[in-house]
Amino acid sequence: MLCYDEIFNVFVRFEKNIVYLKPNISPLIIPFLRQTMDDETIFCYERHDRVCNSCNGALNANGRYKISINKYIDVEKQQYICKDCGKSFITDTDYVEKNSCYMTEISTQGLNIGLIDYMSLEKMSEIIEMFYGHAPARQTILNNINNNSEEFFKKEEEMIENELQKAGIKPSGIYHYDEQYLFVSTGLYLRLIILDNKTKMVIAEDLVSSKEFNKKFVKNFIKSNLEDLPLKGIVTDGVNYYQEIIDELGVPHQLCNFHKMQNLMSLVYKILNRKKLKIEKMKEKIEKNEENLNKTKIKQGRVKNGRIQKTDKKRQKYHQKIKDLEKSTKDSKTIMRELKKEIKEIEQNIDKIKLVLNSKTVKTAKKRFKKLEDQIDELPEEIALFIKRLSKTFERSINHIKNKFLPNTNNLLECYIGVTLPGYLKKRYKTLKGLKNRLKFSRIRWIKRNVLT
Numbered sequence: 048m049l050c051y052d053e054i055f056n057v058f059v060r061f062e063k064n065i066v067y068l069k070p071n072i073s074p075l076i077i078p079f080l081r082q083t084m085d086d087e088t089i090f091c092y093e094r095h096d097r098v099c100n101s102c103n104g105a106l107n108a109n110g111r112y113k114i115s116i117n118k119y120i121d122v123e124k125q126q127y128i129c130k131d132c133g134k135s136f137i138t139d140t141d142y143v144e145k146n147s148c149y150m151t152e153i154s155t156q157g158l159n160i161g162l163i164d165y166m167s168l169e170k171m172s173e174i175i176e177m178f179y180g181h182a183p184a185r186q187t188i189l190n191n192i193n194n195n196s197e198e199f200f201k202k203e204e205e206m207i208e209n210e211l212q213k214a215g216i217k218p219s220g221i222y223h224y225d226e227q228y229l230f231v232s233t234g235l236y237l238r239l240i241i242l243d244n245k246t247k248m249v250i251a252e253d254l255v256s257s258k259e260f261n262k263k264f265v266k267n268f269i270k271s272n273l274e275d276l277p278l279k280g281i282v283t284d285g286v287n288y289y290q291e292i293i294d295e296l297g298v299p300h301q302l303c304n305f306h307k308m309q310n311l312m313s314l315v316y317k318i319l320n321r322k323k324l325k326i327e328k329m330k331e332k333i334e335k336n337e338e339n340l341n342k343t344k345i346k347q348g349r350v351k352n353g354r355i356q357k358t359d360k361k362r363q364k365y366h367q368k369i370k371d372l373e374k375s376t377k378d379s380k381t382i383m384r385e386l387k388k389e390i391k392e393i394e395q396n397i398d399k400i401k402l403v404l405n406s407k408t409v410k411t412a413k414k415r416f417k418k419l420e421d422q423i424d425e426l427p428e429e430i431a432l433f434i435k436r437l438s439k440t441f442e443r444s445i446n447h448i449k450n451k452f453l454p455n456t457n458n459l460l461e462c463y464i465g466v467t468l469p470g471y472l473k474k475r476y477k478t479l480k481g482l483k484n485r486l487k488f489s490r491i492r493w494i495k496r497n498v499l500t
Contacts (some may be wrong), residue, residue: 091123104131157188219245220277223460303457
């Protein structure tokens with residue numbers, strides 16, 4: 048028990064109605080101590096020593112400075128003045144940052160919340176208050192994020208690097224590359240990303256202004272970041288100059304088949320939708336004709352056998368109207384059948400193209416594609432146009448069949464982009480620093496949840 052008392056006396060000193068605390072004592076002990084002491088007791092932080100930081104001269108106590116930590120722990124800080132140089136000092140605690148009234152544990156929560164998801168400062172403040180009973184002002188949270196983000200990210204990245212080394216996670220040699228278009232205030236920026244296909248590790252990520260972005264920049268980005276890494280193959284979308292860059296690296300280049308099919312559907316969707324809309328209109332017209340036909344037959348009354356006399360104008364009128372409605376219905380049904388036939392033909396050709404890209408062997412893929420090329424004059428115009436475009440990059444579109452280790456889409460990278468900076472945030476940021484911080488938060492979270500788990 049003596050040991051506990053000796054340790055306690057190292058950090059706490061009693062003098063009359065004042066309890067002096069050393070800077071490395073948490074303020075949270077104060078509410079506990081107050082329960083056993085008089086209400087008039089003053090708690091005051093004092094320095095470990097009384098030596099001037101500037102001249103090493105002796106310091107004299109020179110009043111006390113009142114603060115309220117976390118807005119509910121009333122405490123004072125001892126002020127000092129140097130005998131030799133006359134400089135004054137105020138005791139700072141290890142648990143509360145300078146010029147702040149909140150414990151570091153609370154004021155840094157904005158950074159921890161930022162790791163989870165994008166959140167407004169107002170919501171951050173509400174969450175902190177929910178757990179701690181008190182919350183810093185929004186500006187305080189923002190200031191803390193801005194002042195401490197670099198150190199925070201450095202620690203997180205060092206921890207991640209250590210965990211990656213412990214787990215033996217290394218680049219696989221199979222990578223995805225893509226870009227995301229972003230806006231900072233009114234400026235257009237591009238986010239360049241290289242992602243490992245096997246480990247899901249972010250190999251490289253950069254943010255560049257659209258004014259600086261060009262083929263040369265992309266080339267330098269890809270080559271410099273993959274220079275000392277294993278390299279087996281790369282998956283990209285269909286931007287033309289990617290082919291030249293990947294060819295210089297001397298590895299298989301797979302074009303994303305998802306983007307290929309997306310390009311195809313962008314050609315045919317409007318056509319299909321127009322045809323389907325016409326079918327719906329034909330259905331409505333047929334229903335209306337049937338309705339009018341029934342009404343006309345009721346008005347016509349009982350039909351007499353035999354030819355209608357020329358003098359019977361009323362019967363002739365109803366008869367002609369019925370005949371016109373029946374013909375209109377028949378014509379509409381004919382148009383519907385033709386439209387459905389055209390839609391079916393387009394959908395069948397889309398399925399044939401999918402079969403080409405999903406073939407199990409190169410021989411089968413080429414055979415199926417050759418068949419489509421031979422029928423190109425008979426194909427719908429949109430399908431024929433796509434086949435002509437695909438023929439220029441066909442070999443790169445089936446590289447995943449030749450090299451089984453290659454994925455056939457860039458979907459993993461698309462997922463990374465969507466998770467780390469979804470569409471609703473693309474135009475949210477007003478400063479480049481804010482956007483860069485968000486990307487770092489998201490990247491750290493992605494690695495923790497998808498790479499290290």
